[in-house]
Amino acid sequence: MKVLVTGGYGFIGSHVAERFHQEGYDVIIIDNLTTGKKENVSFKHNSYILSIEDSKCEEIFRSHKIDVAVHLAAQVSVANSVTDPTYDAESNIVGLVNILNLAAKYDVKKFLYASSAAVYGLQTKLPITEQMECAPISPYGISKLSGELYCEKWGELYGLETLGFRFSNVYGPRQDGLGEGGVISIFMNRLLTEQPLIVLGDGEQTRDFIYVEDVAFAIYRGANSTQTGVYNLSVNKQTSVNRIIEVMDAIQPITEVIYKEKRVGDIDHSVLDNQKLMHDLDWSPLYTIEEGLSKTASYFMKERAELQAVVKPAVSPKRIKARQVFDKILPTLENVVAFGLIAWLTLIYPNSGSGMIDLKLFYITIIGMMHGSRQAMTAVVLSTGLFIYQKLEGGRDFISLTYDTDFFFQLAIYLFVGLVVGYTIERKNTTIKQQEYKVDELNNRYEFLDSVYTDVRDVKNELQTRILNAGDSYGKIYAATKELESLEPEHVFNSAVSVVKSIMQVEKVKIYIVNPHETYLRLIASSGYDLFELPKSLKVSEHEYVNTTIKSGQIYINGSLQDDVPLMVAPLFYNDKVTAIISIDGLSFESFSMYHQNLFRITTELISSALSKAFTHITATESQRYFENSMIMKPQVFNEIVASKKKMFEEYNVPYLLLNAERYDLSNSDTADYLSTKLRETDYLGLDEEGNLLVLLSNTSMEDREKIVNRLTHDSMIFTALTEE
Structure with a gap:
């Protein structure tokens, strides 16, 4: 699956991109590097240096089948939003609408976006819940609230699943001094350069600090959920600035703390209620403030040591x-x-x-x-x-x-x-x-399109490699064709079950043959089902998917996931007529795709080809298979079919019943004429080496014996069960 992360080179975005990469996603990043740094992301990914308002963003959506979009690119400074509200609106509203619109246009399954606690404004009642009135006091808060409304409306208009998170004060590695949690990064930089820490106020003001990796995990959980709407993302705990200083002092002694006048308009206390998020996403924060600050300090120390090790040429x-x-x-x-x-x-x-x-x-x-x-x-x-x-x-x-x-x-x-x-x-x-x-300008466009082309070629090459090396590769399909090489239809049907299971990676496969009038189906082979789970026969008129498959001659796809209907059903042909249908169940959700539909179609075409060859062989050798003027098989042919039924029982627990028919003064032709009206298309009549007449009943257990014997009763024949497999 593919995830797009806008602002993926930024503080939060790089951690989110890293999390999705660890979970097996292909990551695509859009970032204009205003505040982000390419070195924040070291793993393989698709990179596009663009502003989110740029029309070129559509090329990215057009070239990649994006499953999840995480929109984190934004102007995050409250102070800057006051001095330059136009730029704030362009980035946080116009940019969001552009990405949101492209997500709806190109069928992105989930759109996640970053909001902020700034939408609440001044709140006296704590903790703040999602139901409280939003009254932002800065252009930044206004733009974030507007973004929430746009996402909600796009869900109503286009059915796009949108999920927003109102971040509390996020902190951690790779952070600069911007955003609500920037005070920690500022303190870290001053601590490591042995400068005094500047506190605006008495330090008893509290905030809801959350470690960035907890944020990244919550976003990942949200991408894999069915939840929509807006949630508070926080630890639901107040931590004072003085407590932050105390923890940092334990990590490295602080030289001096200077307390200055509090800024006008700063709130004293803030904490967000996260109960709704914890309940709906089954998420909880893992890092305490002590653990988070320790990891953050380790990062800043390592970064500073690396910077000092780099010798920069001095230019006056x-x-x-x-x-x-x-x-x-x-x-x-x-x-x-x-x-x-x-x-x-x-x-x-x-x-x-x-x-x-x-x-x-x-x-x-x-x-x-x-x-x-x-x-x-x-x-x-x-x-x-x-x-x-x-x-x-x-x-x-x-x-x-x-x-x-x-x-x-x-x-x-x-x-x-x-x-x-x-x-x-x-x-x-x-x-x-x-x-x-x-x-x-043309070179820039060429370089951009060339990078898109290169990315698409990389994906294509990777897919080809996966196809060649995967379990459903050409090599395996070739092995399947070898397994289907039989001139006995019964063997082909049995092999077809194992071939489909192997190639399609499913547990449940069943094959029904169609009667000459196309009114009934008889079960001929199956795997993965309980003994009494499958009906022995189906009436065509009572099952729409069966009727559709036979009439259209095309693969039937259960796209609406109806109960009691297989996920995929395909016809098997002989002489341009549907002679059987094969269906599968138990396909994983991620494999319910066009690729696997085509794979199923190719596999069933191979089976149809093998069946046609077997039926043609039977027609050509009919005199060698049956006794003259009867449907009674000769011993060698009949024994092969019995062996095939025994193999199906051993591998897939498909039952069969073998009856001995003791005859009194009945010829082969008379016996065949009588039993032809009593047996199904999937049953067989033959002689063993001793000349005994045997009846082989497919998909029949010992529990059916009495009913079968009564149905076959004749004045000149007595039926007894030889074995049940």
Whole structure:
């Protein structure tokens, strides 16, 4: 089975994902890593770094057949919800609705979500029960209560089973300073860094602290229950902050505790009643506050030791800033250096401008191509200044230049070249950036779809491996075909029982043959049933599933799990006509799937093929099986059938009755004519090696002997029972 955990890299989510993995689930995680850490989950799983509001989440639901969704991704800080209520609503309401909607659309069996004690607001009566009025006092509490209402409504509208948990103060390994239980992680960090603990108030305020592994187990229990609605998830016990400090001091001595003014609005005491949860989910918290804090401290100590062991390369912030400044002024420096070179060449060769190449135009063009319009305009200004200087050095005065059209024409050329080249390069750079952005966007989508494709391929490969290595693999089906290789229908029916039991992994199998008029069925073979549990015959018109199977020629599936109806029933064919039906019971719930339906269909087709071959052989060798003009079998054939019945009794306790018929002046043909009206389709008549006439009655015990003998009574025959198996 597959479970999706949103926020699976977070504090609570990673423990929940770990619990489901330990229970054999395939785990899929969605997390945007705002507060979560990928290193929190070390086992094999499917990972998607996404926000829960993202439309790409649908690709995950479409690609995986998710059985259970656990929605834990959320904004969990009450303080942040007050300063930024919009973000709180987007994460806790919009994100939840997106995942909730996808769960309903893709037929998720169970949707579990995290609510909070914050929905209750200020309560004076303790402990707080689920029936008390919800009056949240923060945007966080409002968003959590809204989420509960959405989940309830989705259950009504779409039949989605939703189960919510109002967490009390959760604490444990991997926790940061956020959430209702964050005070413990804050204390742990300050304790290990030998900083004083800061207590807001006198420390006698109490909370209902619950260890995170107890939370994970409750969620797992909820996923495997039929319960819906909302439950308090807590230990139903008040623990003061001073008690927390006392326990932590026993773990590692505390240097100092500083008590400050209590925050305005903080409640003094809080505890949630968990009796409803304990009763309905058969759950109870396992960890005391002492045990939980000890495990939490061990984690924080180990994490700190690992961090200290890691040597981090020191990068000076000043060097980073200096590098950023240098990168920013580098184009200007290059411009100035290039201008200096051009000015030097121009002044050394004052007549270069009158030649074919104006070095200043060349300079403006190169700078514009390298750095765009801003540096191109700077180059235009510098070139203009240099040009004026050249004119003044040549004996012209400044006033005369203002009347010189050639002078202004040259400046116009500089400006035109600078604008055209600079604009062209800017436009080209803008186009390149846009294309790069599109490429990045397409690459991100490709990487996401590629990861989904890879996950699906992994699942496919794993399924193929399981099929090849499992008990119902091709190798086993091949063995089944070998077991069905018999030219005697009785042997095929007996082998069919063991083949179906082995491949389908069921305990109960029964086979009924159909009479020529398709009105009655006779029991021919069975396994797993008590001696008197099965009827020896069935009237077709009285059993809808039998009639449906015979008329349609298709497998009948008891999808509604009706009483007294097998889980699966399949027809067995001979000459395109239903000659028997085979049914199974006792299939485990997780195996009641399309895969096992197809497996049953393939198995019964193999049995039909074996039966057809056996019946064809009998028709072709009829003269060798029976005495002339009678239905009496020859000794060798009859003995094989008796041996087959004996084997069925030894393996599956299927009874049979063997009668000796002592005849007086009756020929074989007369005997056969008389008994043909008295025997069933599943009974046999034959001679033994001594020439005695024997009657083999299928599925008949010694208790039926007297009734059978009376039915077969004839003036010229006396019947006695030889043996009962």
